[in-house]
Amino acid sequence: xxxxxxxxxxxxxxxxxxxxxxxxxxxxxxTMLAVSSIExxxxxxxxxxxxxxxDGVLVxxxxxxxxxxxxxxxxxxxxxxxxxxxxxxxxxxxxxxxxYRWYKGAVIGLLVCAIPAVLVLVSALGENLVARxxxxxxxxxxxxPVFAIYQVAxxxxxxxxxxxxxxxxxxxxxxxxxxxxxxxxIVGYAVGASREKTRQYIMAMQTESIEEGIARxxxxxxxxxxxxxxxxxxxxxxxxGAKKH
Numbered sequence: 001x002x003x004x005x006x007x008x009x010x011x012x013x014x015x016x017x018x019x020x021x022x023x024x025x026x027x028x029x030x031t032m033l034a035v036s037s038i039e040x041x042x043x044x045x046x047x048x049x050x051x052x053x054x055d056g057v058l059v060x061x062x063x064x065x066x067x068x069x070x071x072x073x074x075x076x077x078x079x080x081x082x083x084x085x086x087x088x089x090x091x092x093x094x095x096x097x098x099x100y101r102w103y104k105g106a107v108i109g110l111l112v113c114a115i116p117a118v119l120v121l122v123s124a125l126g127e128n129l130v131a132r133x134x135x136x137x138x139x140x141x142x143x144x145p146v147f148a149i150y151q152v153a154x155x156x157x158x159x160x161x162x163x164x165x166x167x168x169x170x171x172x173x174x175x176x177x178x179x180x181x182x183x184x185x186i187v188g189y190a191v192g193a194s195r196e197k198t199r200q201y202i203m204a205m206q207t208e209s210i211e212e213g214i215a216r217x218x219x220x221x222x223x224x225x226x227x228x229x230x231x232x233x234x235x236x237x238x239x240x241g242a243k244k245h
Contacts, residue, residue: 009095009096010097013095017108025181026139029137029140041151045148048148052141063185064195067188067191069192070098105187124171141181146173
C-alpha cells in the first residue's frame with residue numbers, strides 16, 4: 001500500500017507541475033490565434049516571434065523555480081533521513097516525490113508536450129479537420145507560428161491566403177517547436193537545481209568560516225586567561241638592605 005501511495009503521489013506531483021506551463025502556453029496560443037488574423041504580414045511575423053520567445057522565457061523561468069524548490073526539498077529530505085534539525089518551513093510540506101531528480105525536467109516536459117504531439121499526429125496522419133481545429137485552439141503555440149509563415153508565403157496569391165496556407169501548411173514542423181520547448185524545460189529545471197546547489201554550498205562555506213572564526217577567538221581568549229606575566233624582581237640598589245655610599 002505504501003508503494004502504491006508513493007506512485008500516486010508522484011503521478012499527482014508530475015501532473016501538478018506540468019499543468020502550469022501547459023496553461024501558460026495555452027494562453028500564448030490563444031493570443032497567437034488572434035494575431036494570425038492580422039492582415040499585415042510583417043507585423044504578424046514579428047508578433048508571432050515575440051510571442052514564441054515570451055512563452056519560452058516564461059516557461060524557462062517557471063521550470064527554473066521548480067528546479068530550485070525541488071533541490072531544496074532534496075536537501076530537506078537528506079536532513080530528515082539523517083535525523084538532523086531542518087530549521088526550515090520546507091519540512092512541513094516535504095514529500096519524497098517533491099525531491100529533485102535529474103530526469104524530472106524531461107518528464108514534466110513530455111507531459112506538457114504529450115497532448116499537442118498526439119493532436120499533430122492525428123491531424124497529419126489522418127487528415128482530421130477536427131483534430132487540427134482542436135490543435136489550433138488548445139496548443140496553437142506549436143502550430144500557429146508555422147501557419148503564419150505559410151500565410152505570408154501565400155499572401156501574394158489572388159486566392160485567400162488563409163485557405164491556401166491551411167491547405168499547404170505542414171503539421172510536421174510542429175515537432176521542431178515541440179522539441180525546442182522540451183529542451184527549454186529540461187535546461188530550465190537543471191539550471192534551477194544547479195543554482196540552488198551553488199547557493200547552499202556558498203552558505204555552508206560561509207557558516208563554516210564563521211564557526212572557525214568563533215572557535216579561534218574562543219581559543220585565543222582561553223589562552224589569554226591561562227597566561228600570567230612573570231613578576232619583576234626588585235632592584236638590589238633599591239632594596240631595604242642596600243648600602244649607602
